Amino acid sequence: MPNYRFLEGLVTADLAFEATGKDLNDLFANAAEAVLVSQADVNTVEQKIKKKITLENKDVKQLLFDFLNEIIFLKDAEQLIFKTAKVAITGKYQLVAELKGEKINIKKHKLGNDLKAVTMHKFIVEETSKGWRCQVVIDI
Secondary structure, eight states, X not given: OOSEEEOTTSSSSEEEEEEEESSHHHHHHHHHHHHHHHXXXXXXXXXXXXXXXXXXXXXXXXXXXXXHHHHHHHHHHHOEEEEEEEEEEETTTEEEEEXXXXXXXXXXXOBOOOOXXXXXXXXXXXXXXXXXEEEEEXXX
């Protein structure tokens, strides 16, 4: 069962989701998964290409914002969609993520939403008694 859920009625003409994780690694991976499944049916995507993302920010909220936008950027700039994302966060706050996927092929892939960018509107990253939680709104 995924550790994210899409939020209906939170925004209009945009996509919204909430993700959770027991730690920051889980939170970022689950948020990335929500983005990936929004872009395409991941069951149609093969893991042919590995892409490494390295980011750093003093603010965990801004780090998540930058990370999710980087996934969207790779779709637009390099025509890449991904099936999986593994995330490791160390220190305050350094992210290394490995995404696996392939070039978009409209004959092969069942594409979903054409995500444009993560917005700061209603954007939340917080530590809870059960771990971490985020709320994300993406312009489509």
